[in-house]
Amino acid sequence: AQSVTQLGSHVSVSEGALVLLRCNYSSSVPPYLFWYVQYPNQGLQLLLKYTTGATLVKGINGFEAEFKKSETSFHLTKPSAHMSDAAEYFCALTGNQFYFGTGTSLTVIP
């Protein structure tokens, strides 16, 4: 069975602070993992993806994520939060289908 679990439906950080959004996965085959961002009243936009190779992947807007097979995790980070980062973030996994997490809403406090 394949699944994605996002830990924490709401995360608040101060502007300039570290952003950490957690994602754990379950997969019986090597997974392809993705992070998407959704701004209010918009569709989802691909932030970054891991397929094979380097386990630390960099995406748009200064975000990055590290694939850790031993921990079955693919957490999303950004060193310094900006007000424009406030959005909904979805972790996703590709197997037989595309599996989305339930999302994490990020609030950035000025």
Add this chain to the structure above:
Amino acid sequence: NAGVTQTPKFRILKIGQSMTLQCTQDMNHNYMYWYRQDPGMGLKLIYYSVGAGITDKGEVPNGYNVSRSTTEDFPLRLELAAPSQTSVYFCASSLDRVNGYTFGSGTRLTVV
């Protein structure tokens, strides 16, 4: 480059009415998908297609139908609309399972 285009953006339906949500992509992607998004529930897959003439059910197909007569178009049909179908609907496409999705901007549907 339009990407994935969804129409309409908003719609209010009365219970029992029918409608078609349109989705078109201009990227020559084989895979196309319909999702619904409800608050706090993430995205649920309704139907998907791996190519023209091929469709398959996702997680929540009841009350919906799809067709894929061309590579570009993947309309979603709602028959006998019910309040439970009030949601935001997203169409997406992908070249394959490795490269991730390109999403449309969504259709916000309210059934009253």
